[in-house]
Amino acid sequence: MRHVIALDVGGTGMKAALIGVDGAVLHRARRATGRERGADAVVETILGFAAELSAHGEEHFGEPAAAAGVAVPGIVDAQRGVAAYAANLGWRDVPLRDLLSSRLGGVPVALGHDVRTGGLAEGRIGAGRGTDRFLFVALGTGIAGAIGIDGVVEAGAHGFAGEIGHIVVRPGGMPCPCGQHGCLERLASASAVGEAWAGACGDPDADAADCAKAVESGDPRAAAVWQGAVDALADGLVTALTLLDPRTLIIGGGLAGAGETLFTPLRAAVEQRVTFQKLPSIVPAALGDSAGCLGAGLLARDLLGTTETDPETDPENDPSPTPTPQSPIPTPPSEVTT
Amino acid sequence: MRHVIALDVGGTGMKAALIGVDGAVLHRARRATGRERGADAVVETILGFAAELSAHGEEHFGEPAAAAGVAVPGIVDAQRGVAAYAANLGWRDVPLRDLLSSRLGGVPVALGHDVRTGGLAEGRIGAGRGTDRFLFVALGTGIAGAIGIDGVVEAGAHGFAGEIGHIVVRPGGMPCPCGQHGCLERLASASAVGEAWAGACGDPDADAADCAKAVESGDPRAAAVWQGAVDALADGLVTALTLLDPRTLIIGGGLAGAGETLFTPLRAAVEQRVTFQKLPSIVPAALGDSAGCLGAGLLARDLLGTTETDPETDPENDPSPTPTPQSPIPTPPSEVTT
Structure with missing residues (x-):
């Protein structure tokens, strides 16, 4: 089944999904970001996580993912596919799009800003549908x-x-x-x-x-x-x-x-x-803390030129807090407080 | 020569041009808006002016205009082609796009808001080029x-x-x-x-x-x-x-x-x-009070799917005041004061 990888990188945890080209969520996974291990280790964790998701897709859905979308905090240059700055991950100018595409065997990858990507999902398939x-x-x-x-x-x-x-x-x-x-x-x-x-x-x-x-x-x-x-x-x-x-x-x-x-x-x-x-x-907002991951899936599906039908927001989706916006300025990272 | 009609309707005067699909200004004309004659008379003046411009094009450039663009003050619903409200012209819900298209024998017409249309010209062919x-x-x-x-x-x-x-x-x-x-x-x-x-x-x-x-x-x-x-x-x-x-x-x-x-x-x-x-x-701003008219030409040319090359900003173009923005609220109309 044709599908994409969706990945939302937060300061503490990463949320991932495999999403069918029709918008159905086929698989979900989470992993700790592990930012205490340093900026490079976080990048490596993301790449490894994405590769595992790709393998999971190949095993369970008959083919590897056709594209991937990833949402990251901080300042993002989506056009160049570069995570320009993320205080809480210690990143500066990480060419995440190309790194991911290369790790995934050349599939197209889209990089987005976490709040803008969550907003995309709320606007297209959530509260603003x-x-x-x-x-x-x-x-x-x-x-x-x-x-x-x-x-x-x-x-x-x-x-x-x-x-x-x-x-x-x-x-x-x-x-x-x-x-x-x-x-x-x-x-x-x-x-x-x-x-x-x-x-x-x-x-x-x-x-x-x-x-x-x-x-x-x-x-x-x-x-x-x-x-x-x-x-x-x-x-x-x-x-x-x-x-x-x-x-x-x-x-x-x-x-x-x-x-x-x-x-x-x-x-x-x-x-x-x-x-x-x-x-x-x-x-x-309607998508809770799944908004970033679902938005990353939309970015990936947009690369394939597909348009969404009715999306799946699965039952484990908690409809309360949406992602904490990251300040554009270096402040200590923390989770949503309510 | 393939060209479009560009028309900028102000509270006092109208500025018009015939513009080639390459962006060259082929002909310019002005006319009083005559708002003292009432809302319907202003619409009729616009339609008549446009028809004359079309005839001028046919006579001098071998064919009638392929499209028309018109910029008007007030509140504009560009999508429906309706001048929703213009305090200084006494307009409410004037379907100007369809009226113009019908007067011009069915050519496609685009309607735009005066300041946004002037801004379009400044951004694409003026100071923001x-x-x-x-x-x-x-x-x-x-x-x-x-x-x-x-x-x-x-x-x-x-x-x-x-x-x-x-x-x-x-x-x-x-x-x-x-x-x-x-x-x-x-x-x-x-x-x-x-x-x-x-x-x-x-x-x-x-x-x-x-x-x-x-x-x-x-x-x-x-x-x-x-x-x-x-x-x-x-x-x-x-x-x-x-x-x-x-x-x-x-x-x-x-x-x-x-x-x-x-x-x-x-x-x-x-x-x-x-x-x-x-x-x-x-x-x-670089286009002076021609911005609205040049922008109307861009709207018209966009209808033809052309892209601008180097535009003509002709020598009589005074590089000082750009169009007076119209307040969205009913205030007495007046011209730029400096």
């Missing part, structure tokens, strides 16, 4: 976005497009590790909400999910922290939709796990702000 | 933009993309007729600079060009007004480049007529703000 224009925003340790136009995610001239976490929503506000002040990421990421709530409630271990629970139980301090984040997020989203005019805003990442505790006030705050702009629908 | 990704920003009575990606200008889901004039750069700031507060347009348009300078110098007729002259002659009050506009503009541009990662920022409109009085401090202000973002080149 059928929409022509979407903005996917992942609220995790950081905040990153993916701009989808006619089935393609815009990478920008240098692979930096979609960095909505670093638009300034509070001029002169809190310093951001990126060097600016008042960035959205410092106000509305899961980390920022967790920090603000830890400070407000006095429990240094409290995180964004705890804040959401406290909001639900009627704690006014939590409500104040939460509304501050919602207001900042609405400001950032309205700026983005004024520029981009998307039909759908897809919100994922750890903070989106709060469900209507987030979406109800967020929709109200966006609606309150728009004037002449068209209000997009604001929906939660 | 050869660039894969650009943002064109026109600083006129209002501020509007065009997002160019791989030779196409992004219209958005509802025809609103590029409205950089209405991103909020000063939260809680000056009210904007659009209903928001602190919009970029209220701070850095030619009109806003003119108003601020008129207030500062006490001459109610002073405009943005007068302010630029006063800056050049060392007037400190003018310098303060000017720097305020430059700072706001830099804030807005940095927000846009953080989201979009363009390779080139093309600045046009009346305010860009100030040349290095604008560009030197603007480049410095943008450079000072960016941290991890890649600095795009910041260049003045």
Whole structure:
């Protein structure tokens, strides 16, 4: 059966799948990234994992994979197939596309940025299915976005497009590790909400999910922290939709796990702000932490010139947190906090 | 000779051209829009003008135009070929594409938004020639933009993309007729600079060009007004480049007529703000007020599946003001003020 390899490389773990050209998920696998062993070892682990997946496909589905897609964090030059920079993997200018293609006997390989690749999957086969224009925003340790136009995610001239976490929503506000002040990421990421709530409630271990629970139980301090984040997020989203005019805003990442505790006030705050702009629908991400891997499969299938039919999102797919966006700046890697 | 009709409809005048499929401008013409005669009369004037241009082509170049492109102000649904709304022409849902095609004997017609169409020309054959990704920003009575990606200008889901004039750069700031507060347009348009300078110098007729002259002659009050506009503009541009990662920022409109009085401090202000973002080149628009008409020609030629070679920008082309962006909100129409 004709199929592709899909691989999503995270700071801690890698998720992989073999996906039929019709979109059916034929096989899933996971492996530790093992970044403590160094940058070169991570590359070798990826290549070995991909080769095993190829062998598995040959054994169980009668032929080796016809293409491969891989999503990686950091700064990605998709056109040259190079992982330009990934702080948490120690990478600089790793020609991953060519390395993988060569290890897989010359099959075509596509390389993508993790959040943009996850956004591609959400836009084409997830929460944005059928929409022509979407903005996917992942609220995790950081905040990153993916701009989808006619089935393609815009990478920008240098692979930096979609960095909505670093638009300034509070001029002169809190310093951001990126060097600016008042960035959205410092106000509305899961980390920022967790920090603000830890400070407000006095429990240094409290995180964004705890804040959401406290909001639900009627704690006014939590409500104040939460509304501050919602207001900042609405400001950032309205700026983005004024520029981009998307039909759908897809919100994922750890903070989106709060469900209507987030979406109800967020929709109200966006609606309150728009004037002449068209209000997009604001929906939660649907693919959970499979988005990156499914997106990598789409990149691979695009290389074959196939178009997706109904995709498989298999039952083990947990519909909560979407991938943590990686900051474009060197910050300590961490997992989604809620 | 195979050619197309290009037509740029402004609030006061229309500019037209016959353009060869190689990009050569074969013929130019102008006509008053005559909006005082009402919405339907303007449509009829356009149709009649186009028919005359077609007849001129048939007579002088041996065949009628093979396609037509037309740029109009307001809100444009390019996909359906409908001029959805234009306050200064009194238009609502005018099916201009089909009307024109029918008047021209069935030739294919493309309809575009004036600023986006002008931006297309700047990006493909003007200041951004050869660039894969650009943002064109026109600083006129209002501020509007065009997002160019791989030779196409992004219209958005509802025809609103590029409205950089209405991103909020000063939260809680000056009210904007659009209903928001602190919009970029209220701070850095030619009109806003003119108003601020008129207030500062006490001459109610002073405009943005007068302010630029006063800056050049060392007037400190003018310098303060000017720097305020430059700072706001830099804030807005940095927000846009953080989201979009363009390779080139093309600045046009009346305010860009100030040349290095604008560009030197603007480049410095943008450079000072960016941290991890890649600095795009910041260049003045090159096509002057021909951009909309030349862009309409590109839309028409795209319908024929031709690709441009070296374009003609003829000698009468004045390289100063680019088209005044139309606000998406109903404001009294006026021409570029500098």
